Each structure stands twice: as structure tokens, then as C-alpha cells.
Amino acid sequence: MNTKQTKPDVYAQRVDSGNWEAITAEVNEYGGALLPQLLTPEEAEEIRGLYEVDAMFRQTVNMGRVRFGEGQYKYFHAPYPEPIERLKQALYPHLLPIARDWWGKLGRDAIWPDTLDEWLQMCHEAGQDKSTAILLKYGEKDWNALHRDLYGDRVFPLQVVINLNNPGVDHTGGEFLLLEQRPRAQSRGSAFLLPQGHGYVFTTRDRPVESRRGWSAAPVRHGVSAIRSGERFTLALVFHDAA
Ligand SMILES: O=C(O)CCC(=O)C(=O)O
Numbered sequence: 001m002n003t004k005q006t007k008p009d010v011y012a013q014r015v016d017s018g019n020w021e022a023i024t025a026e027v028n029e030y031g032g033a034l035l036p037q038l039l040t041p042e043e044a045e046e047i048r049g050l051y052e053v054d055a056m057f058r059q060t061v062n063m064g065r066v067r068f069g070e071g072q073y074k075y076f077h078a079p080y081p082e083p084i085e086r087l088k089q090a091l092y093p094h095l096l097p098i099a100r101d102w103w104g105k106l107g108r109d110a111i112w113p114d115t116l117d118e119w120l121q122m123c124h125e126a127g128q129d130k131s132t133a134i135l136l137k138y139g140e141k142d143w144n145a146l147h148r149d150l151y152g153d154r155v156f157p158l159q160v161v162i163n164l165n166n167p168g169v170d171h172t173g174g175e176f177l178l179l180e181q182r183p184r185a186q187s188r189g190s191a192f193l194l195p196q197g198h199g200y201v202f203t204t205r206d207r208p209v210e211s212r213r214g215w216s217a218a219p220v221r222h223g224v225s226a227i228r229s230g231e232r233f234t235l236a237l238v239f240h241d242a243a
């Protein structure tokens with residue numbers, strides 16, 4: 001993949017083209033929201049192609065072996081390929097006000113600085129210095145168990161996933177799942193077919209929900225339903241680094 005900046009700001013332009021007021025309202029209501037198309041089908045194909053390039057990755061996880069579901073994923077090495085770095089840099093300032101608002105509602109300290117680089121520096125100083133961008137690969141019958149991507153005390157409460165395949169064409173099944181544990185109530189489930197190349201922003205650990213007693217934290221898990229046919233690759237962008 002070309003790591004030089006060939007298309008100035010194209011990724012930032014796509015991120016910025018979103019209606020962030022509507023996205024914020026949606027994520028506040030449902031814990032997740034669809035973003036604009038961030039990668040073209042050609043760019044998605046190029047990133048899928050990286051899966052076989054061992055030098056791009058620091059670790060491979062076989063999900064069945066660790067009982068995370070079935071399938072495989074790989075952690076990218078940092079520094080990331082250009083689209084990944086650009087997208088993370090462009091997304092962070094839009095996600096930051098949502099995170100700060102949430103932590104304010106929950107009476108927690110919003111420790112995140114204005115830039116992603118400063119925040120990652122804080123992660124590294126706390127011993128979380130490993131890259132967290134992941135390329136996931138699911139074939140028929142593979143699935144991703146409901147989980148939360150936590151790698152230490154340093155947590156950014158929103159993350160973004162991008163489907164690198166075309167649902168209904170490249171794969172059937174493989175819905176993205178959210179499970180929100182509501183305080184003193186049964187959990188709420190949601191399922192989404194992620195359109196190719198679009199981002200989907202969702203809650204990493206917990207988020208504020210309002211009840212008669214005020215705001216309380218609702219833990220949110222995410223996962224993927226079984227792929228019924230075909231193949232599904234996704235790019236997962238987490239905004240804290242890992243211990
Ligand atoms: O493959 C997916 O849609 C979800 C992957 C995942 O666990 C994540 O984005 O953190």
C-alpha cells in the first residue's frame with residue numbers, strides 16, 4: 001500500500017462531511033451511529049489485501065482458540081498505513097465532544113486532550129503503548145462474541161468499525177450487534193448490516209442513559225452474528241492503545 005500522502009485530506013474530508021449533529025444525536029439515543037462512506041470499494045479491497053502481508057501486523061488472534069467466537073484477526077503495527085492513520089486522526093476531534101459530554105453526565109473526569117497524539121502519549125505513559133487497529137476476517141459460520149475492547153485503565157469510550165465487504169453481495173449474515181445493559185432493567189439489543197466502506201461509531205465500554213433517578217452508566221457490548229455465506233473483513237479503530 002502506498003504510504004505516501006497522495007490524496008491530500010481526502011479521508012478527513014469524508015469524515016468531516018458527516019452531519020455530526022445528527023450522528024451525535026443518534027449515538028446518544030442508540031449507542032451507535034452510521035458514518036459517511038470513509039473508504040471506496042477499491043480502497044476497501046486494498047486493505048483486505050493487506051491481510052496476507054505479515055510485515056503489516058504485530059499479532060494474529062485465532063478467535064476460536066481464545067473463545068472469542070470463530071474467525072481470525074490481526075493487530076496492525078504502528079505506524080499505520082495512511083488511510084488508517086488519517087481516519088483515526090480525523091475522527092478523534094469529532095468523537096471527543098461526545099466523550100466529554102458523556103463523562104460530564106456521569107460525573108467522571110474527562111481526561112482526554114484535544115489531539116489524538118497527546119491522548120496516545122498519555123496511554124503510552126500509563127504503559128498502554130501497543131497498537132490497537134485490527135483487521136478482522138470472517139468466513140462462513142464465523143462470528144464475534146459480545147465483548148468490550150478494553151486494554152487497561154486508559155479508555156476512550158467510542159470506537160469505529162468499517163465493513164470492507166459489501167453485505168448481501170459478498171456475505172450474508174454477519175450483522176454487527178450491540179447489547180446495552182440497562183440499569184435495573186433487561187438488556188437492549190440492536191443489529192446492523194454495515195454498508196461497505198461506511199464507518200459505524202459505537203460505545204466502547206459504557207455510556208450514560210437517563211432514568212427518573214438521573215444519569216447512570218450502561219455497559220455496552222458489541223459482536224457480530226454468524227456469517228451465513230461468503231466472507232466479511234472489517235477494520236476496527238479503537239482510540240486507546242493497549243497494555
Ligand atoms: O467485525 C465487526 O463488525 C466488529 C469487530 C469488532 O469487534 C470491533 O470493531 O471492535
Ligand SMILES: [Fe+2]
Nearest residue numbers: 148149222236
Ligand atoms: Fe471489538
